[in-house]
Amino acid sequence: MKYMLLIYDAESVWETMSEADRGAVFAEYGKFTNEIVEAGKFVAGAPLKPIATATSVRVRDGESFVTDGPFAETHEQLGGYYIVDAVDLDEALSIAARIPSARFGTIEVRPVMEM
Numbered sequence: 001m002k003y004m005l006l007i008y009d010a011e012s013v014w015e016t017m018s019e020a021d022r023g024a025v026f027a028e029y030g031k032f033t034n035e036i037v038e039a040g041k042f043v044a045g046a047p048l049k050p051i052a053t054a055t056s057v058r059v060r061d062g063e064s065f066v067t068d069g070p071f072a073e074t075h076e077q078l079g080g081y082y083i084v085d086a087v088d089l090d091e092a093l094s095i096a097a098r099i100p101s102a103r104f105g106t107i108e109v110r111p112v113m114e115m
Helices: 011-016 019-038 089-096
Strands: 002-009 041-046 055-060 062-067 077-085 108-111
Touching: 002 011, 019 041, 019 055, 019 077, 077 089, 089 108
Parallel strands: none
Antiparallel strands: 002 077, 002 108, 041 077, 055 062
């Protein structure tokens, strides 16, 4: 079954990291990604640009409203995602726990609906 692992963390945490610390975390991401690719669990994944680049669209009564930024003010922002092919939720949770940002953010694990 496919699961989406949504990576939430505070952009402010990244901004306060030294260049060396950021580089170390990115290296961990590279290692993690290579491991799940080699294990045949990786389906897709990518980091997202900062929330300052986000645009939200809402349609109400047939009228579109476009605003800059994310939908809601939050302490953590969606920073990227992985889609993995896991045997079950337990395996998906185990993979999610290995994502570097799990140490200072939150990883939301959701099954992908097969259409």
